[in-house]
Structure formats: structure tokens, C-alpha cells
Amino acid sequence: MILNNVNFETYFKNYPDKNGYFGKYGGCYVSDELKGAMEEITEAYYTICQSRKFIAELRRIRKEFQGRPTPISHLERLSNSLGRVQLYAKREDLNHSGAHKLNHCMGEALLATYMGKKKIIAETGAGQHGVALATAAAYFGLECDIYMGAVDIKKQAPNVARMKILGANVVEVTEGAQTLKEAVDAAFAAYSKEYKDCIYCIGSVLGPHPFPLMVRDFQSIVGIEAREQFLEMTGHLPDAITACVGGGSNSAGFFAGFLNDPVDIYGVEPLGRGPKLGDHAASLNFGTEGVMHGFNSIMLKDENGEPAPVYSVASGLDYPSSGPEHAFLKDLGRVQYDMVDDKETIDAFFALSRMEGIIPAIESAHAVAHAIRLAKTMDTGSILINLSGRGDKDMDYVIEHYGIPEK
Numbered sequence: 001m002i003l004n005n006v007n008f009e010t011y012f013k014n015y016p017d018k019n020g021y022f023g024k025y026g027g028c029y030v031s032d033e034l035k036g037a038m039e040e041i042t043e044a045y046y047t048i049c050q051s052r053k054f055i056a057e058l059r060r061i062r063k064e065f066q067g068r069p070t071p072i073s074h075l076e077r078l079s080n081s082l083g084r085v086q087l088y089a090k091r092e093d094l095n096h097s098g099a100h101k102l103n104h105c106m107g108e109a110l111l112a113t114y115m116g117k118k119k120i121i122a123e124t125g126a127g128q129h130g131v132a133l134a135t136a137a138a139y140f141g142l143e144c145d146i147y148m149g150a151v152d153i154k155k156q157a158p159n160v161a162r163m164k165i166l167g168a169n170v171v172e173v174t175e176g177a178q179t180l181k182e183a184v185d186a187a188f189a190a191y192s193k194e195y196k197d198c199i200y201c202i203g204s205v206l207g208p209h210p211f212p213l214m215v216r217d218f219q220s221i222v223g224i225e226a227r228e229q230f231l232e233m234t235g236h237l238p239d240a241i242t243a244c245v246g247g248g249s250n251s252a253g254f255f256a257g258f259l260n261d262p263v264d265i266y267g268v269e270p271l272g273r274g275p276k277l278g279d280h281a282a283s284l285n286f287g288t289e290g291v292m293h294g295f296n297s298i299m300l301k302d303e304n305g306e307p308a309p310v311y312s313v314a315s316g317l318d319y320p321s322s323g324p325e326h327a328f329l330k331d332l333g334r335v336q337y338d339m340v341d342d343k344e345t346i347d348a349f350f351a352l353s354r355m356e357g358i359i360p361a362i363e364s365a366h367a368v369a370h371a372i373r374l375a376k377t378m379d380t381g382s383i384l385i386n387l388s389g390r391g392d393k394d395m396d397y398v399i400e401h402y403g404i405p406e407k
């Protein structure tokens, strides 16, 4: 497939380029100090991660520890309730620790051990990335520092407990608003001092090069498996695929399997309470080009050009930008980025729970809601949803804020 001069047959060879650009998006906007550290990781990525030994070891870990391949489920009762279109879900909720995040955390931590690093560090907002990384650190015997705002620590007690049980150090950040932004700043500051002994493990297809590349590649197992499984199951490709987009890792990995196929690809952004700035986190739909957290992409800015406050019912989608590859795929017209609001999402959360026996993460429920909406516009055909995670973490929140609906 060729679109706006981009040939998708050779896409992965050319994007990103050697400086980490997808078209004009991406790059490596960090201090001179950290530039060296990023170059070291880039070099390691291109050599170590392409080596037979690394690939074989990661493959074994995925199978024996993570539980890959995750299955595809045919959502028959949900499909029948909508009409003739058939819905399917790639079950990343069945990954060990309950979401797709472990796919890149295990890759990043394995790379850290090959590089001889003793420690991995990261920030976390809701704690999902922190838990996945703490899991990986425990598996490999690495030290793990997770920076987290004091406000988030209070709000996310179960994830803080998980990280501590797994042996991670949860470092409380008490600057400013004491949430994700301050945690990112504190983690980067610590990394600038400690980069010789540790690597910073970014939690999505975000940040300076090589992270958008590396995280996409580690996540691409989702799309590669899904394509093969779907063909085997049905004898054809899906007509459409859909995934939720926060930073963009589960979607980037899922899409990677289908970019060169005649398949309609949809990313789903959280419209939250509505289109007013501050009420959503739909950065690709409402944002403009700009640099933050080390990369150039499309982002939501306040009146001073700083990252704007964002909101979503799903804490994992609550970020004022998305990875540079998504900005690129949007400009090319290869992926359509739609939006789903809180209400449609919660309706889909209960629909999937009650008709299929699968409680999805609220993040993933955005993709389910989108597939339901899309199915209603199609006569026949099939839609494959990436179910990025399970909803155990969200149950208390949903009951408290929405109650249990009548049957």
C-alpha cells in the first residue's frame, strides 16, 4: 500500500529514520547530558535487540512468563445484539499483570540487563506502568525506582501496595501539583544523575528517540499475533481494527501488524466530559504541533504553550499528547482517530461484562464503545478490537461513580 508517498511495504525500514523521525514528528529533544545516554540506548537497541540471543530469550519469556500468545475471542453475544457485523477481541487483558504494558516493560528490562545496568527507573501516574515495570524488575533482579506524585500515591493505594510487594522503591514527589507531570520531572532529574548505572523505562511510545521506536517494536507482537490468529480463525482479514490511544503503545503495536493490509484502522481518543480544553485528553483531535517531554508531536497546550491539563475517566489515557508515530499516521491518513466520551465508554464497559463475561479496563472500554458504534454503521463484516487490559483495577471506581445498572 502506498499513501502520500509512503510505501507501507517498506514502512518499518524507513520509519522512524535514524534520528528518530516519523516525517516531522519524533526526534530527541533532551539536554546534552541525556543525549549521550539516549545514544547509548539507541546503539544498544540496534545491536543487542536485533541479536538472535536477545530475540530468543524474549520469545521464551513471553511464552513461559507472560502467557503469550494471548487469544482472540469472538464476541458472539455482543455481535448478535448489534446486528450482523462480527466483533472480535485480542485479549491483552490476559497478559500476566493484566495489560499490554508488560510487553514493553519486559523488553526494556531485558535490554537493561544486557547493557549491564543495575537499576531501572520510571515515573507513574495511576500506577499501571509502575506495576508492570516493578514486575519486570523483580523477574530480572534489577533495582527499581518508581517516581510518583504524593497526590497519586494517596489515590492509587492498591497499585502502590503492588509495587512495594514486588520490591520496587516508590519515590514520593512533593513538588507542585504532586501528580504525573512533577513525577516525570523528578524521574528525569534523577536519571540525569544516575544514567551510567540505570536506564529510564518510558511507559509508552513517547519521549525521546529511541523510545517511540523501541516500545512500538516490543508491542508489535500484539499485531503480529493478532493478524495470524485472525486469519487462522476466519480465513480472512478483519475489515476494521480499533484500539484506544493514550500515549499510544497498545495501538501502535496492534496497528503494526496491519499497516500494509486493506484494513481500516481506527485509534480511539478519550473525549471525556466533552470538547472543552480540560475536559478531555483527545490530543490528536484537538492538539497542535509542539515539543514536550523530549519529542515533537501533536499536543494539547494551555495559553502559555505548556502541556494543558487533561481529563479522562480512564487514568491510563490521561496524557496531553500521543506518540509521534500516531501524529504521522494521522497526517498520512492511514489511521483515523475518532473519539468516545465517558458515557459511551461506561455503557460499553457493562455491555462487554454482561454479554461476554469480560470486565475490560476503562481504557480498553473506549475501543469497545468505538467498535459498537462502528458496527452500527456497517451492514456486514468484522471488527477486531485490541482489548488492552482487564478491569479489576477499575471496579471500585465504576461502582462508586456509576453504580450497578439495571439488567
Ligand SMILES: *Cc1c(COP(=O)(O)O)cnc(C)c1O
Residues within 6 Å of the ligand: 099, 100, 101, 128, 203, 204, 205, 244, 245, 246, 247, 248, 249, 250, 251, 316, 317, 361, 363, 364, 388, 389, 390
Ligand atoms: C496504560 C494503558 C493504556 C494506555 O496506554 P497506551 O500507551 O496508549 O497503550 C491503555 N490500556 C490499558 C489497559 C492501560 O493500562
